[in-house]
Amino acid sequence: MGKLIPQADLPLYGYDFSRTHIARLVRAGRLPEPEKVGYGKNARNFYDEDKVLSCRARAEAEARRRAAERPFVPITTGKRSAHKKPELPALAANPDTAPEPDTKGRRKPGRQAELSAPPTRPDTAPRPDNTRKRGAR
Secondary structure (H helix, E strand, C coil): CCCEEEHHHHHHHCCCCCHHHHHHHHHHCCCCCCEEECCCCCCEEEEEHHHHHHHHHHHHHHHHHHHHHCCCCCCCCCCCCCCCCCCCCCCCCCHHHCCCCCCCCCCCCCHHHHHCCCCCCCCCCCCCCCCCCCCCC
């Protein structure tokens, strides 16, 4: 058994996570079980330094292995030859023979204007005598 390190010093060993996430890593087997020092359920968590370092080395080796398995995709720079601007349809000289615009899946023209139209009865209109404003006595 090596040196015991408190949970607060785990960021020095590459585990800069919250207590909740450290508990998740312990449950997943990516960190060793903590050793409780003290009495009761509020005892402080300490970790064996040798076990923490071996877990860290195992995690780094696993990351290197996964990176080696990933396919290499080169990053290209410059203009894309496959990307072309879409061609606009030619407008007919006669408006009667102009192609019908594609409105599938779109709102009707003027719908936004309908939504933002002013109310038919303004708030400043005189109220009938039988209704009172809120808060009036």
